[in-house]
Amino acid sequence: MADVRELICYPVKGCAGTSTSEAVLTPAGLAHDRSFMVIGEDGTYRTQRRHPRLALVRPAVSPDGTRLTLDSADGTDRFGTVRLDVTTTAPRRDVDLFGAAFRGIDQGDEVAAWLSEFLGTPSRLVRVPPEHDRIADGLTPGPSGYADSSAVHLLSRASLALLDRRLAERGAAPLPMNRFRPNIVVGSHGHDSEGHGDDWAAVPHAEDRARRLTIGAAELGYAKLAVRCAVTLVEQETGARRGPEPLRTLAGYRRAASGGVVFGTKFSVLTPGKLSVGDEVAVREWGDPERIS
Known part of the structure; x- marks a missing residue:
């Protein structure tokens, strides 16, 4: 079962996030x-x-x-x-x-x-x-505050685990999830090699193909892949830029055909609701992923 492992809110754009067990x-x-x-x-x-x-x-x-x-x-x-x-x-x-x-x-x-x-x-x-x-663009446009683009950034633990393995191959240290500043972190208790069904979040970057998903009573619609920038080079605990990772490694396997290095997915809100850590994350509609090289 795919479920919510973390919920993080960033009240002030660019500043530190606050983890919470539940959020509206x-x-x-x-x-x-x-x-x-x-x-x-x-x-x-x-x-x-x-x-x-x-x-x-x-x-x-x-x-x-x-x-x-x-x-x-x-x-x-x-x-x-x-x-x-x-x-x-x-x-x-x-x-x-x-x-x-x-x-x-x-x-x-x-x-x-x-x-x-x-x-x-x-x-x-x-x-x-x-x-x-403001209405942010993407496959599913939607309201957004001062976020870079769409309202919700979702990332799976499996995607970060793959990146950490790639970093290790270069002799680089693993990175914490906060380098990527997601709102919703998804994990899985099982494995499905095709990335479908209840265990979809066990497969790295399966979130790229999710077009509509539900978390409790809330519903999200896919907007776009998250294009990564120099913020990922900043160590969140010290406020120091550490580069070149993770952009150097991501550039080797996560270049989108539309341009940019991508990691994680942006969603718009279709149905508001209450979210809690532990809530099931169910994909209701799948789509073809953008070509990544």
Whole structure:
């Protein structure tokens, strides 16, 4: 049986994730996931691609989304903790996310000063406004907050295990799942060499072929493969870029015909619902995978 092994929410885009035993899946992904984003003074998004120290910012958001706390995990007491009441009524700012224009609700000067000092560059924090109407593209388009693209990123343990074996062949160390920042990690208790049926998650990259799946009462629709970037080079525990792995190894066997190195799958939410670790993950529809070399 394929089941949920981990659920991870990333309240602030680019910052550390929070593991949880249960989560509400909304039309735009796990509740509060990528609801906030760090930006420069010109409104341009910040991520670990250029600011790997974001990995050391530990956010915590209250269940109702009205309180946000940011802690530093840099190993010093220099920065302390910043706590804020989340506002949805403050002035909107123009923000840029991968060249696309959106709006964000500025969360004030205190958190802006904290982030600016921590990152060493002028920064501000914005929240997705209630009127945010972004629809991410893909085979199944769907609402999305400030995620790179689609609302949900799913990855199987079997896929990571294969990568770790490939890394070992190069004399490289295995990598933790957090290098890839998934929302849902899937595992399996059995094996099916064809990658179908209850044991599909035992087969590496079987998630590439899942077109519609259910987790409890929730339903997800396949959007696209997850194209990997320099964020995978960042050690999440230290905020340091370690490269060239895993991109060097992935480039040897995970190049998509459409372009880019791919690892994991993006989904849109078809039916919201509650998710829990241990929930069965059932594939209701399979499709032909994109050609990978």
